[in-house]
Amino acid sequence: MSLPATTAPADAPGAAAWARALVKTYGSGPTAVHALDGVDIDFAAGKFTAIMGPSGSGKSTLMHCMAGLDTATSGTVMVGAKEIGRMKQRELTRLRRTDLGFIFQSFNLIPTLTAAENITLPLDIARRPVDRAWFDEVVAAVGLGDRLKHKPDELSGGQQQRVACARALVSRPAVVFADEPTGNLDSHSAGEVLAFLRRSVEDLGQTVVMVTHDPRSASYAHRVVFLADGRIAGDIADPTHETILEALAGLAPDA
Numbered sequence: 702m703s704l705p706a707t708t709a710p711a712d713a714p715g716a717a718a719w720a721r722a723l724v725k726t727y728g729s730g731p732t733a734v735h736a737l738d739g740v741d742i743d744f745a746a747g748k749f750t751a752i753m754g755p756s757g758s759g760k761s762t763l764m765h766c767m768a769g770l771d772t773a774t775s776g777t778v779m780v781g782a783k784e785i786g787r788m789k790q791r792e793l794t795r796l797r798r799t800d801l802g803f804i805f806q807s808f809n810l811i812p813t814l815t816a817a818e819n820i821t822l823p824l825d826i827a828r829r830p831v832d833r834a835w836f837d838e839v840v841a842a843v844g845l846g847d848r849l850k851h852k853p854d855e856l857s858g859g860q861q862q863r864v865a866c867a868r869a870l871v872s873r874p875a876v877v878f879a880d881e882p883t884g885n886l887d888s889h890s891a892g893e894v895l896a897f898l899r900r901s902v903e904d905l906g907q908t909v910v911m912v913t914h915d916p917r918s919a920s921y922a923h924r925v926v927f928l929a930d931g932r933i934a935g936d937i938a939d940p941t942h943e944t945i946l947e948a949l950a951g952l953a954p955d956a
């Protein structure tokens with residue numbers, strides 16, 4: 702099924718990104734793995750959505766297909782009005798640079814650049830001007846004002862991840878995808894990063910999608926979507942630690 706390229710589906714008005722009938726199969730024949738087995742999902746603009754599920758349930762595959770880092774076997778993926786499945790590699794690269802922001806578990810900062818230079822790197826690579834007012838707002842929101850001239854090895858893990866958060870936001874992307882962003886952080890630093898992600902949604906109007914195994918991290922989101930065996934297995938709004946644990950208990954034991 703392929704919907705018209707510029708039409709948000711009637712059941713997902715205001716979605717910043719969405720997918721319909723998304724299938725990703727690795728291999729073929731009896732050994733084929735159906736990493737995504739017909740996923741319909743929308744990520745509302747201006748909301749913080751967490752994706753959870755047991756190991757191997759398809760979380761990373763879903764994020765990679767939504768972000769144009771991997772190609773779906775079939776189905777439709779839209780970011781804004783752009784259909785990812787129809788894009789050539791060059792267009793995809795441009796989309797990732799200008800329309801999407803990424804935050805990874807390993808901060809992926811360039812060690813020889815200062816915090817400020819790391820933050821503006823995606824714009825510099827794309828030869829786009831830095832909106833100084835927006836840069837200042839993001840840096841203030843992430844609490845890095847006095848650390849901008851430091852190199853990554855002069856910053857704590859939490860500060861480095863906050864630099865990565867600012868880098869993801871500086872181009873005002875349609876969606877920020879975060880893959881286990883607090884996986885390498887102690888609980889205090891993790892709390893700071895998650896609080897910032899939530900604030901980036903509430904105060905700056907950002908759209909954030911985060912894959913996490915951690916119920917406490919997911920409780921910072923507005924919504925948690927659960928995957929199991931490549932399918933949507935649950936969806937809760939305004940999650941709390943307790944409601945997430947309850948939902949996880951209904952999935953596979955290693956969730």
Ligand SMILES: Nc1ncnc2c1ncn2[C@@H]1O[C@H](COP(=O)(O)OP(=O)(O)OP(=O)(O)O)[C@@H](O)[C@H]1O
Pocket residue numbers: 727728734735736754755756757758759760761762763
């Ligand atoms: N490149 C690949 N080749 C073959 N199978 C793959 C490949 N990538 C992922 N898979 C399989 O697809 C399924 C979904 O994997 P995926 O990494 O999306 O799960 P996940 O929920 O992110 O898991 P985890 O929480 O362990 O990171 C798994 O069965 C996995 O083994």
